Amino acid sequence: MTTIIDVRHLKKAFQQSNALADVTFSIQKGEIFGFLGPSGSGKTTTIKILTAQLHKDAGEAFVFDMPVSAMQDSKNREKFGILTDNSGLYSRLSIEENLALYCKLYNVPNTAIKEALEFVNLYGERKKKVSMLSKGMTQRVLLARAILHKPDLLFLDEPTSALDPVNTAHIYKGLRALNELGTTIFLTTHDMQEADTLCHRVAFLNKGTIQAIGTPKQLKEQYSEQTITVELKDGSSQVIKNDAQNAQSLHDWMANNQISRIFSNEPTLGDIFMKITGSDLQ
Amino acid sequence: MMNISIARIQAIFMKDYKEFSRNYAISVMVFIPIIMAFLYRDMEFDAAQKMLFPLAITFGMVTAFVQAALIAEEKERNTLRSLLLSPASLADILIGKSALVSTISVIIIALCCYAVNYTPSATMIIAIILSIVFYAALGTICGLFAKSTMETTFTVLPVVIIFPFGPFISMFAERFSVLKIAKWLPSSQLADLAQGDSLVPMIGIVLWTIAAWVAAIILCKKRMVD
Numbered sequence: 001m002t003t004i005i006d007v008r009h010l011k012k013a014f015q016q017s018n019a020l021a022d023v024t025f026s027i028q029k030g031e032i033f034g035f036l037g038p039s040g041s042g043k044t045t046t047i048k049i050l051t052a053q054l055h056k057d058a059g060e061a062f063v064f065d066m067p068v069s070a071m072q073d074s075k076n077r078e079k080f081g082i083l084t085d086n087s088g089l090y091s092r093l094s095i096e097e098n099l100a101l102y103c104k105l106y107n108v109p110n111t112a113i114k115e116a117l118e119f120v121n122l123y124g125e126r127k128k129k130v131s132m133l134s135k136g137m138t139q140r141v142l143l144a145r146a147i148l149h150k151p152d153l154l155f156l157d158e159p160t161s162a163l164d165p166v167n168t169a170h171i172y173k174g175l176r177a178l179n180e181l182g183t184t185i186f187l188t189t190h191d192m193q194e195a196d197t198l199c200h201r202v203a204f205l206n207k208g209t210i211q212a213i214g215t216p217k218q219l220k221e222q223y224s225e226q227t228i229t230v231e232l233k234d235g236s237s238q239v240i241k242n243d244a245q246n247a248q249s250l251h252d253w254m255a256n257n258q259i260s261r262i263f264s265n266e267p268t269l270g271d272i273f274m275k276i277t278g279s280d281l282q
Numbered sequence: 283m284m285n286i287s288i289a290r291i292q293a294i295f296m297k298d299y300k301e302f303s304r305n306y307a308i309s310v311m312v313f314i315p316i317i318m319a320f321l322y323r324d325m326e327f328d329a330a331q332k333m334l335f336p337l338a339i340t341f342g343m344v345t346a347f348v349q350a351a352l353i354a355e356e357k358e359r360n361t362l363r364s365l366l367l368s369p370a371s372l373a374d375i376l377i378g379k380s381a382l383v384s385t386i387s388v389i390i391i392a393l394c395c396y397a398v399n400y401t402p403s404a405t406m407i408i409a410i411i412l413s414i415v416f417y418a419a420l421g422t423i424c425g426l427f428a429k430s431t432m433e434t435t436f437t438v439l440p441v442v443i444i445f446p447f448g449p450f451i452s453m454f455a456e457r458f459s460v461l462k463i464a465k466w467l468p469s470s471q472l473a474d475l476a477q478g479d480s481l482v483p484m485i486g487i488v489l490w491t492i493a494a495w496v497a498a499i500i501l502c503k504k505r506m507v508d
Contacts, residue, residue, distance in 0.1 A: 051367060054508045072506065074285055074371040082367055088360030090297065092304040097297070104293030105368040145364075 002029040004153055004184045005050060010059035012045055019045040021208035032185040034199035041205045043188035044084060047155050051082055078106060081146035084157040091131040095122065095141050098130060099148060106149035116144035119174040121167060135162045143171065147178060156187045160194060172198055192269035202269065206277040216269060223272045231261040285371045294378025298352060302382060308351050315340040315390050319397035329400035330476040336394040338446035338469060340387055345417035346424065346441050349383045353425025354434040366506050376502060380418040387414045409475050412487045416468055419494035420445060426501045449473040
């Protein structure tokens, strides 16, 4: 497997505070990697360092097997797309005019505009001036711009934070399709549901360090208390350990046709985050 | 080595043209020097002298101010960062972003020359073009310093007052000897050139232009990272 991003012992401090204390992770080609953490945990700082918008203090960071400083080279910038909260659009131009500029900058045909706008469900609105768009629509145009050239690597910083559930679902579908075409996605979010839905692997970032890393399934298994809840027809519910000692009880309830519902108590990614860090994700 | 792409420069130029033509607060500036030139046309100076004031206004209010406003607006709306993250090189961005004000300045100066009936020599044309390039660099620097379009008014003010009005400031040099320095300003050099002296003023303008662009490039590179 090809490593697209390789970060080792990355450190960055702003004045007195440590934005990144010691961060190590790698992302393989074709992965959707979720970088999860509360606001101010260092997610955006990491993206900025990886895209050469910010200098690191210590450690090593490689993107496409090149030191991150190589991302300042205009040729290398063709390889990635980016959507962050400091991405901007030209408000006096239409959506289409904004994207047409970037088609020229990325040297892709204007036909890419249609594909990108259909991806974000905005093709019908392409003639609208950006100044007339809602926050959610602006976010979708920025996303369309980030994927216009079908980058090898896509950095998304809270991509669905301003979107309604219908458009969020549409974007998820599009991101999965893009990923199937080979785009590696580095996604930062504090939406655990989003990470669970989209990501192959996730890392929990808190106070500048990675607290846990793995697939959502692995993390859930690792932090699961291995219990199941059995709801009985009499209205009561029983939480039992999922082990051999409780097999007889379960058998008896089933034999007597007493069970109404039965389910395993898997923690959500949010539960795991809280368990690890002792803090909420807002 | 900087890569230069004509297609990217053209794309940035066209984008700026569309934005500029829809931004009436800024685009109205182009009429001021032309109106000045028409007001000066019947005055009893020679044509070269009549041209000095419209030239100063063009360099200050159009070339430098409009450039600063365009750059500051890009910064304010985060579009400059987006451009810097695109495959466009720094040269593409700086040339593309200066191309619009430079073209507009050339057209305005041509109209002003027509209005005051002034026919510049070939040397003077070269010096005017170099001056436009110089003021575009000054505008870029002011725009990069400003945090918002509104703040541009303050950052660009010293440039608008001092740099284009060298010949007018020099008039007070006898009373205030410190103002003798104004004779080294590019606008004073341009005025000397209009009166016949060609080599030293031209070298002066070239040096000012190079220094301004070196400063603009350094500043822009610094703005590429937080």
